[in-house]
Amino acid sequence: MPELPEVETIKRDLKRLVLSKAIRGVTVSDPRVIARPAVSGFIRALKNRTVLSVRRRAKALVMCLHDGLFLVIQPKMTGQLIYGEMAGDAKVVFALSDGQYLNYHDRRVLGRLSVLRNLEQSTYLSSVGPDPLDRRVNDTDFFERLHSRKRPIKALLMDQTFLGGIGNIYASEILFRAGIHPLKPSSRLSLPEAKRLVRIMREVLKEAIRFRGTSMSTYRDVLNRKGRFLARIRVYGRQGQPCFGCRLPIERTMISGRSTFYCGRCQNEDGGTAAKRRG
């Protein structure tokens, strides 16, 4: 599922392709993906409304429409938005005023679409933390926030109330490039480490946006093309393969129920084995 770089790529594509076009009609083939209102109300609310702006908030897309309505799309793991001809197998199809279609696909049916009057109605949108690319996330504040918690740093990076947008792939990639062990308690990061983490986090996310995201399996952009960041991936999914830094095998562990990949030598083990040793 799309993380920040993939949702940002989709957002930029949508701005180019659907901005200021109107939704002429909506077909819902799988009502499970419609969160609110009920399907009939969802369809009625969107009919003949123009897309005034397209934004990203964390991993959600927000389209502002006429009359103060918002279309919020959370693709979660396998949601896709594909522009072009009508797709028979799509869960939801939006017919656009340019004669083209925006098809919502979702193999695992975990994604959700909703129409809201007020963004505060979305618990997700009202609880997500600052965007990692936001300049207002500065070194000293970030350092202090890391020290107010003590979870493994990787769990914290993925906590959407702490930072909005980083998911399982980029959490591992960022920590590898920053040389920080994923199990290290966030409260034990030094100020230089926190500064480096902020810098590397932005670097990795921006680079991933330049490469139009990571296509592990289902991610596609709005024109159904794969992202090219997979070629830049250093640790995610590479357990047992040699580390690009030291050639030792990449390791895999579970952190808050999610696969985590890292190099035991290049990423200091201060939080994992050292903590265990101390008891």
Next chain:
DNA sequence: CGGGGCTCCTGTGCGC
């Protein structure tokens, strides 16, 4: 309250 575990779903790839 913070945090772990389960749940929502379908598809794929692996070992037996």
Next chain:
DNA sequence: TGCGCACAGGAGCCCC
């Protein structure tokens, strides 16, 4: 080939 299980870019909810 077939079966069962683990696991997959996410996050809400329950319970300790």
